[in-house]
Amino acid sequence: MSEFFHDAKFDWLFGGILFLLLLLTLIGGALRRHYRGEDSRAAIGEFNARVRAWWKMAGIFAAAVITAPIGSLIIFGMVSFLAMREYMTLVPTRRGDHRTLFWSFFVIMPLQYYLIGMQDYILFAIMIPVLACIYIPPSIAIAGDTEQFLERASKIQFGIMVCVYSLSHAPALLMLKIPGFEGRDARLLLYLVIVDQMSGILQFVWDKLIGKHKIAWRVSPNKTWEGFFLGILSGTAVGTALWWATPFTPLQSAGFSLMICVLGFNGNLVMSAVKRDIGIKDFGIVIERHGGILDRIDSLCFAAPIFFHLVRYYFQR
Amino acid sequence: MANHIHPVASLLAAVARGVSGVQAQWAGCEPDERQRIYFANHTSHLDFIVLWSALPSEIRARTRPIAAKDYWEQTPLRRYLANNVFHAVFLERTSPSKPRQPDEPHLPGRHVIDEMVEALGAENSLILFPEGTRGSGDKVGAFRSGIYHLALRRPDVELVPAYLENLNRILPKGEVLPVPMLSLLTFGKPIQVEPDEDRDAFLERARDAVVSLRRIGSA
Numbered sequence: 001m002s003e004f005f006h007d008a009k010f011d012w013l014f015g016g017i018l019f020l021l022l023l024l025t026l027i028g029g030a031l032r033r034h035y036r037g038e039d040s041r042a043a044i045g046e047f048n049a050r051v052r053a054w055w056k057m058a059g060i061f062a063a064a065v066i067t068a069p070i071g072s073l074i075i076f077g078m079v080s081f082l083a084m085r086e087y088m089t090l091v092p093t094r095r096g097d098h099r100t101l102f103w104s105f106f107v108i109m110p111l112q113y114y115l116i117g118m119q120d121y122i123l124f125a126i127m128i129p130v131l132a133c134i135y136i137p138p139s140i141a142i143a144g145d146t147e148q149f150l151e152r153a154s155k156i157q158f159g160i161m162v163c164v165y166s167l168s169h170a171p172a173l174l175m176l177k178i179p180g181f182e183g184r185d186a187r188l189l190l191y192l193v194i195v196d197q198m199s200g201i202l203q204f205v206w207d208k209l210i211g212k213h214k215i216a217w218r219v220s221p222n223k224t225w226e227g228f229f230l231g232i233l234s235g236t237a238v239g240t241a242l243w244w245a246t247p248f249t250p251l252q253s254a255g256f257s258l259m260i261c262v263l264g265f266n267g268n269l270v271m272s273a274v275k276r277d278i279g280i281k282d283f284g285i286v287i288e289r290h291g292g293i294l295d296r297i298d299s300l301c302f303a304a305p306i307f308f309h310l311v312r313y314y315f316q317r
Numbered sequence: 318m319a320n321h322i323h324p325v326a327s328l329l330a331a332v333a334r335g336v337s338g339v340q341a342q343w344a345g346c347e348p349d350e351r352q353r354i355y356f357a358n359h360t361s362h363l364d365f366i367v368l369w370s371a372l373p374s375e376i377r378a379r380t381r382p383i384a385a386k387d388y389w390e391q392t393p394l395r396r397y398l399a400n401n402v403f404h405a406v407f408l409e410r411t412s413p414s415k416p417r418q419p420d421e422p423h424l425p426g427r428h429v430i431d432e433m434v435e436a437l438g439a440e441n442s443l444i445l446f447p448e449g450t451r452g453s454g455d456k457v458g459a460f461r462s463g464i465y466h467l468a469l470r471r472p473d474v475e476l477v478p479a480y481l482e483n484l485n486r487i488l489p490k491g492e493v494l495p496v497p498m499l500s501l502l503t504f505g506k507p508i509q510v511e512p513d514e515d516r517d518a519f520l521e522r523a524r525d526a527v528v529s530l531r532r533i534g535s536a
Contacts, residue, residue, distance in 0.1 A: 085338070101496040
C-alpha cells in the first residue's frame with residue numbers, strides 16, 4: 001500500500017524534504033532575528049509564511065501517500081474544495097448562480113475524483129472541460145438573470161478548471177502504470193510538488209536578491225526577468241538532480257522540470273492577475289484563518305495536468 | 318430565563334460555523350458579558366445562528382434572538398426551535414407581507430417594546446435584525462423603529478452594530494441547499510441615541526453603522 005514502508009528511494013526523497021524544511025525553518029528564524037528593516041521584514045515574513053505552509057503541505061502529503069489510493073483522492077478532493085471555496089468567496093457571483101455553484105461543489109467535484117479513482121481515463125479527462133463546461137452556462141441562464149451573464153459563466157468555468165480539474169491531475173499520477181515503475185508512482189507526485197515549489201521559492205529569492213527588470217509590474221510588482229531566468233534555471237537544476245527518483249533519464253528529467261517551472265510561473269502570474277482583477281493582494285488576506293490555499297497551489301494547478309498527460313503519453317504502455 | 322445552552326442549539330451552532338466558515342472580527346468592541354443589543358443586516362436564515370455561534374459561550378447562554386411570530390409559530394418544528402432551543406422572543410410584525418415604505422411612519426405597538434424590554438430583563442442580551450425581513454444582500458434596507466424605542470427605554474444597554482457578509486450567497490432567501498463559501502462577521506463600535514436626536518436620524522445612523530462594517534464587496 002504505502003511507499004513509506006517498502007520504497008527506500010521514496011524515503012530518501014521525503015527525508016530530504018523534511019531535512020530541507022528544518023534547515024529553512026532555522027534560516028527563517030535567524031533572518032527574522034537579524035534583519036529589522038521594514039523592507040526586509042516583509043520579505044522575511046513572506047518567506048517564513050511559505051515555509052510554514054510547506055510543513056503543512058508535507059504533513060498533508062504524507063497523509064495522502066500513506067492512505068493511497070482512496071485516502072489521497074479524499075485529501076486532494078478536500079484541497080480542491082477549500083481552494084474553490086476560497087475562489088468563489090472572493091469572485092463575485094449573483095443570486096442566479098446559486099444552484100450551479102451547488103452542483104459544482106457537491107456533484108461535479110466529487111465526480112471528478114471518483115472518476116480518477118475508477119481510473120476511467122477518458123471520462124476523467126473530458127468530464128469537466130466538456131460536460132461541466134457545457135452544463136454551466138444553461139444552468140445559469142435558466143435562473144433568468146442576464147446581468148453579467150458571460151462573466152459569471154466564465155468565472156465559474158475557470159474556477160472549476162483551476163481548482164478541481166487541474167489539481168486533480170496531481171493525485172491522478174498515482175494511477176499511472178509505468179513499466180518498471182509499478183508501485184512507485186508516489187515519487188512522481190512528490191517530484192512534481194518539489195520541483196514546482198522549489199521553482200517558486202527560488203524565483204522569489206532571486207527576485208529579492210538581484211531582480212531589476214520587471215516582467216509585468218501591473219500584474220505582480222515583484223516579478224523580474226532576473227528572478228524568472230535564474231529561478232527557472234535553478235529549479236530545473238533541482239529537478240534534474242532528482243532524476244534517480246523518477247522513471248526519467250537525467251536529460252528527460254531536465255526537460256520535465258523546465259516544463260514544470262515555466263508552467264508554474266504561468267500559474268502564479270495568471271492567479272496574480274485574477275487577484276488584481278478582483279482587487280485583492282492575496283487570497284489569504286481577506287479571509288485570514290482559512291485563506292491562502294490558492295496562493296500556494298496556483299503554480300501546481302497549471303503544471304499538474306500537462307505533466308500528467310506528457311508522462312502518461314510517453315511512459316505508460 | 319434559562320442560562321444554559323440547549324444541546325441542540327450547540328449542535329446547530331457548530332453546523333452553522335462549519336457551513337459558513339465564519340470569520341468573526343471584533344473591530345469596534347471586545348466580547349463582553351454586559352447587556353447588549355446586537356443588531357445586524359438580514360439576508361439569510363443562517364444570520365441569527367451564525368451571529369449567535371460567534372459569541373463566546375458564556376455570553377451566548379444569555380443572548381436571545383428576536384423572532385417574527387407569524388413565521389416562527391407556523392410549524393411545530395419552528396415553534397420548538399424558537400421556544401425551547403433558542404429561547405426566542407416572539408414579536409408581531411406589523412405587516413409581514415409587505416415591507417415598510419421609506420416614508421411611511423411606522424409605530425410599533427407599545428406592547429412590542431414592552432416585550433423586548435421584559436426579555437432583556439436584568440441580564441439578557443438580544444439579537445435584532447432591524448430591517449424586519451430578509452433582503453437580497455445587495456443593500457441594507459431601511460430600519461424599523463423598534464430599536465430606537467428600545468434604546469430610549471434601556472439607555473444602559475449597549476447597541477452593537479454587526480455586519481454579516483456573504484451569508485446571502487451561502488443560503489439566499491428561497492433556497493434550501495447551501496453553497497459552501499466563507500462568510501465574514503464584523504462587530505462595530507457601540508452606538509447610542511444622542512440627546513437631541515430624532516427617530517429617523519438615529520435609525521439612519523444605526524443603519525450606516527452596520528453598512529460601514531462591510532469588508533469585501535459582494536455583487
